[in-house]
Amino acid sequence: MTTTATVPSLTRDAERLNDALGELLRVVQFRDRDRACCYDVSVSQCYALKSVVEAEGLSVNDLAAALFLDKSTASRIANSLVDKRYVARTRDPEDGRVVQLVATPAGAAMSARIEADTTGEYAELLEGFGPEVRTALIELVGWLGRRFAAGVEVSGGSCCVVK
Amino acid sequence: MTTTATVPSLTRDAERLNDALGELLRVVQFRDRDRACCYDVSVSQCYALKSVVEAEGLSVNDLAAALFLDKSTASRIANSLVDKRYVARTRDPEDGRVVQLVATPAGAAMSARIEADTTGEYAELLEGFGPEVRTALIELVGWLGRRFAAGVEVSGGSCCVVK
DNA sequence: ACATATTGTTGCGTATGACAACTACCGCCA
C-alpha cells in the first residue's frame, strides 16, 4: 500500500489467484458430483461420513462446524447417513442434549473405500513430483484453507450485516 | 510403484492433499455463499456473470463448458441474469441456433464491483509474500485445476458408467 | 425453582443441478 510500484503486481496476482481458485473450485465440484454416482452416498454425505469416521463421537454442532454448515443442515445430513445405516446416533450420557455420531462398520467400510479410490487419484497426480514439492503443495493448499477459515470466523458468518 | 519405500509416503501425501483440498473447498464455498448476500446475484450467477463479462458473446454451451455445468443449467442461469438486466441475449447472425450472451453496462458494473472486492481480499492474503512465492502459489493452484479438468475430460463426465 | 442458554429437530423457502424430451435451426447429400 505504501509503495505504489508493487501495488499493480499484487492486484494482478490477486486476480489471477482468484481465477485459478475459482476454476479449481468448479472442476473439483464437478468431479465430486460426477463421482458421487459411483457410491451409495451423495457429495455432502461423503464429506460428513468422512468427518464422522475421523472424529468418532462427533456432535451435530461439531459436524456443522467441520463442514461450515448450518446445524440444521448438519442434522439432516446426519439423518440421511443414519437412514443408510452408515452412522448411528447415540445420546451423550454426560449431556442429554448432545448427540454422538458414530460410524457403523458399514459406514467405516464405505468411507475407507471412497478414501482409497480418491487417494489413488491424488497419488497419480503427485507421482511426478519429488517429496519436497509435494510437501510444499500440501502446505500451501492447507495454508490457504486456514487463512480463508480465519477470515470467515472473524466475520462471524455474515459478511455484510456485521460491520 | 517400483520402490516400496516411497509408496507409503506418496499415499500419505495424497491423503493430506485430499484433506487440505477438501477443507479449502468447503471454506471457499461457505465464503461464497456468505458473500452472495452482499450483492444482487447468487453464487452461480456471480460466476456466470464473470464468464460472460470476460468472454463477451459467449454461447450457452460455452458458458456450460466454462462452469462445468449441464447446458440446461447454464441456460437457466443465463435466464436469471437476463431477468436481472445484467446480461442480454442476442442471436448469432451467422448461426440462428446459437445465443450470444453479452453483459449489459449494469452487469459489467456489478461484476467489476464484485471483482474489485474479491481481489482486495486476495491481495490482503498475498501481501505477506514476495512476488516469487505468490507466482508459485498461483501456478500451483492453476496447475491443480488444469490437471483435474484434464482428468474430468477423459472420463467424459461419467466416472463409473464408462469403463 | 425459575430464568436463561445451548443442542438438536423440523417447517419452509430458495438455490442448484442433472436428465430427458422437445423445438428450432444448420449442413449435407441424394
Place this chain on the structure above:
DNA sequence: TGGCGGTAGTTGTCATACGCAACAATATGT
C-alpha cells in the same frame, strides 16, 4: 430442393443442498 441427421437452446421434472426461524428438550446459574 427436400429430407435427414446433428447441434443449440429451452423447458418439464425431479432430487439434493442449504439457510433461517421456530420449537422442544436439556443444562446451568443465581
